[in-house]
Amino acid sequence: MMSDVKIEQLLSCDILELSEVEQVNFYLELVDFLQDLDRIYYDNNDPQIDDNIYDKLKSLHIKMITVYPYLKEHSKYYSTVGYKPSEKFNKIIHKVPMLSLSNIFDKDGLEDFIDKIRKYLNAEEDQFIEIVSEPKIDGLSATILYEKGVLTQAATRGDGYQGENVTENIKTISNIPKTIDSLDAPDRFEIRGEIYMTKSDFIKLNNKMVSEGKQTYVNPRNTAAGSLRHIDPNVTYSRNLKFFAYTWGDLSKIPCSTHFDMINLFKRWGFQVSPYTKNNKSLNQIYESYLEMNNLRSSLDYDIDGVVYKVNSIELQNRLGFISRSPRWAIAHKFEAEKAITRILDIEVQVGRTGSLTPVAKLEPVNIGGVLVKNATLHNEDFIKGINSEGLSIREGVDIRINDLVEIIRSGDVIPKVISVDKDARNKETEEFIFPIQCPVCKSPAIKERSEVTGKMSSTRRCTGGLYCESQILGCLEFFVSRNAMNIEGLGGKTMQLFFDNNFVISPSDIFTLEARQRNKEINILSLDGWGDLSMNNLFSNINERRSVTLDKLIYSLGIRHVGINTSKLIAQQLNSLQNLYEIIAEANNDYNKILNFLTDIDGLGKVAIESFLTFLTNEENLQILKRLSDEIEVRDLDIVINPNSVVQGLxxxxxxxxxxxxxxxxxxxxxxxxxxxxxxxxxxxxxxxxxxxxxxxxxxxxxxxxxxxxxxxxxxxxxx
Ligand SMILES: [Zn+2]
Missing domain, CATH: 3.40.50.10190 (BRCT domain)
Incomplete structure (x- = not known):
């Protein structure tokens, strides 16, 4: 469940507020997390998190590189829609991509969807465009190819463009016809739909796991995914998976002119289709279909998480086409989250990789929609106090305390959250929760800052420990070796994690002593998985190439908050040498304001950045880390030779x-x-x-x-x- 907190930290971040260093750090953190998820999925056939959350993280990733395109240089990880296909199965390229739908959450979203379609098609006032609604089954999508009436190939969605060949596994699913004996079936057609496990089969399976003393499964959807992607088709067979057909991919001929007729045709061919598929002729009808499904939701033997709307006319679908990665003619209307009441047993404050302090409520375990919830995020210090990020009061200003009875909300989309506190049920003796002003990990001061961009006070408290806070070191190290910083090839991501976990590198200077320590047999890189003489020596030579660095690069590489490339350059230009840097830091310890004023005078340097720079380096631990580092490398003074006759001199x-x-x-x-x-x-x-x-x-x-x-x-x- 702890990854939930991490997800919340990532998803709740206002990326427009990030300073340059934070942008990189946050981005690397996000990419790391996504890569972990992909790897877990790939290795264990087991998606650890909800597809919706995964998709949200993916779109956050896309948003990051859209807003900050330079981040692409920091990682090769971008531009995939879903899970990477596993190498356990052959890959199949989808002739027609299997892309995901955008989501809406309320009636306004629905009206907006219809409105945009009408505008796009330039529809007449009195002409309503028919919309088919159908329940959104919470399973995993698959595509099944029939040639001359015979099932010949089946694949998972994968990343949307290529999936895994799961033909043998799909053939074990009882309600998928292996042959189609119908005159109106085209020579070649691809049926698409959702593989799912019923709630009752899920409970049966878990009972069996309990009786065998094995670990139980988390939810039907993940279990269906793991079962379909199992290497042994017999296991898939034993899980009794089911399939709903709801769309198509490649077709040699389109036999109907509407979506609704196509679905009926699938039914005649022997596929299970949702009995709740409806063709709606007005906005009210669509919304009624939604409400009806919402009411039916708990009585169905399979999970649904919303209703999908599709333009009925295939011709119009083709005209509408796609917008970025989703069709313009279809959208998913998600259900509201499910709720429960429980007690807060404790409040734990965790420190993220960028130093943010996130409070987490430890709950008396409570079952919400079939999932046992033990933690809920409390976002930040202000949220506990009853204040939102705009400084306005939430929950009528009621704070959150240990022992409080609270209402928790959970849906596929969000991490469990506290939405209200039962103040009447509060015991008189409970005390207000005091948020720590020291980092719980490294004991450095944890401070709130004013945003450089908006000028608002941040709701989040952050540890100022930087390079010596255990929660932040790894992030700092990854930033340190990244492309725009020290640019040490072959030491990013997983390698840094590995070296860090093995205590080979816990501070930037350690990077430059790796070779010596390997030679003295203090460490053994060759004992690590996947490392040989060649890769090790390559790494050493990459490191040695970077032993000489200019002052601005060095400052930037330290990953000080608000001190980006430009700021580092300006500071370096003002200071000229590392020696001068040490001198002004020593002086700042005596007369902080004098040095603050001296640096703030530089054109283009903001006070926030300078304060952050000075706070970081007047911290003795950080200064020592920098000194140890500078002992190992050559720091060049800035070598800008200014042409005195230049016309832009001084501009x-x-x-x-x-x-x-x-x-x-x-x-x-x-x-x-x-x-x-x-x-x-x-x-x-x-x-x-x-x-x-x-x-x-x-x-x-x-x-x-x-x-x-x-x-x-x-x-x-x-x-x-
Ligand atoms: Zn700390």
Missing amino acids: NIVFTGKFNGMSRSEAKDNAERMGAKVLSSVTSRTDLLIIGDEPGSKLKKAKELEIKIVTELEWLDIVKG
């Missing part, structure tokens, strides 16, 4: 958009060499904005401020002189 310039003839970093380096200061945002102090393709909001702002704007080509002319 504040900003780059925006995509450049064709040069990379952004090359452009920046050039500008700096010519004595310009490259800043990240357009302000009244900006002298020059250089625009590439798709320049966006910076261009608009520059125009408003009447700042001089030049194109990439014009800029190149300036550079050439």
Whole structure:
């Protein structure tokens, strides 16, 4: 269940508020987590989390690289829809991709869906577009190919573009016809639908597991997935899986003109289709179908988690097509979460990889919709107090205390959450929960900050321990070796985790002593799984290539909050050498404000960043870590040679958009060499904005401020002189 907390931390993060260092750290954390999930699924045939949550994490990932495209450089992990297909099965490429549906959660969402369709099709006022509704079965999707009436191939959804060949397993499912004996069946057609396990079969299976002294399964859906993807088709057979047909993939000929007729045809061919499939002719009818399914939900012998709406006319479906990864003509209307009342036994505060303190309620275990819930997230300090992220009161301002009776909500989409507190049931002796102001892991001060972007006080308290907080070290180390930081190839992700778990690397300096320690037999890298002489020596040479680094890279690599690439550069330009850096830190210990003012004077450096920088390095533990590191490497002073005759000398310039003839970093380096200061945002102090393709909001702002704007080509002319 602890991964629930992690998921909550990831999903509740407002990514627009992240500083540059946090963006990278958060991104790496997300990718790590997704990779773990994929690996667990791949190794054990067992999806550990709900598909919906997995999809949410995936879309968060896509959102991250959309908002911060540079993050793509930090990891190769992107652009998949579902689980990676396992290598236990052959892969099958879907001729027609199996993409996922977007979700809506209320009637407004439904109206919006219909509205968009009407607008897109430019429909007449009085013409209603027929919408088929059907229950959304909570199982896993599969596609089954019939050629000349014979089942020849079946596959899982996989990542949406290629799935696993599970033909033999699918053939064991009793309600899937192996042959179709019907004149109107096309020569070649692919039936798609949901494989599921009934609730009663699930309970039977778990009873059997208990009687055999084995561990029980978590829920019918995961069990169905594991059963279908079992290496032994006999096991699949023994699990008594079922199948509902609800759509199709590749067809040699489309025999009908509407979705509804197709479903009826499937039924005639011998497939089980949902008896609740309905063709609706008005918005009210659609919504009534939804309410009806919601009422029926608990009485069905299989889990459903919502209702799917599809445009009935196939011709219109084709016209509507796709928007990003989902069809424009279909959507899933999710049911509301299920609730229960229970008691909070304790409140535990956990520290995430980016240092955020997350409180978790330990609950008296309670059954919600067939799942035993033991933890609920309490989000952050303010949430416990009864305040939301806008500073407004929630739960009528009632705080949350240990021993409180609370209402918990859970659905496939969200981590169990506390939605209300029964204040009347509260014992007079219970005390207000005091949120720790020290990190529970490393005892460093845990502080709240004001957002650089919005100026609002954060609801989240964060540990300031950085490189020596056990919860943050691994994240810091991964950041340290990442591409824009020290750029040590072959040491990211799983390797760093492995070295960390084996205590080979627990601080950045350890990276540079690996080779010596290996030689002195203090550690044995070769004893690790998958490591040989060649890979080890490659790693050593990659590390040795990075033993010399400029001051700005070094500062950036420390992963100090709010100290991104640009800030690191500006600080490094001001300080010039590592020696000077040590001197101002020593001085800051005596007269903090003097140094704060000295650094805040630099154009483009914000107070938040400077404070964060000073807080980090005036912390003796962090300073020692930096000193140990600098003993192992050569830190070069900044080697910018400024051309005194440059026309842009002293100007504040900003780059925006995509450049064709040069990379952004090359452009920046050039500008700096010519004595310009490259800043990240357009302000009244900006002298020059250089625009590439798709320049966006910076261009608009520059125009408003009447700042001089030049194109990439014009800029190149300036550079050439
Ligand atoms: Zn800490």
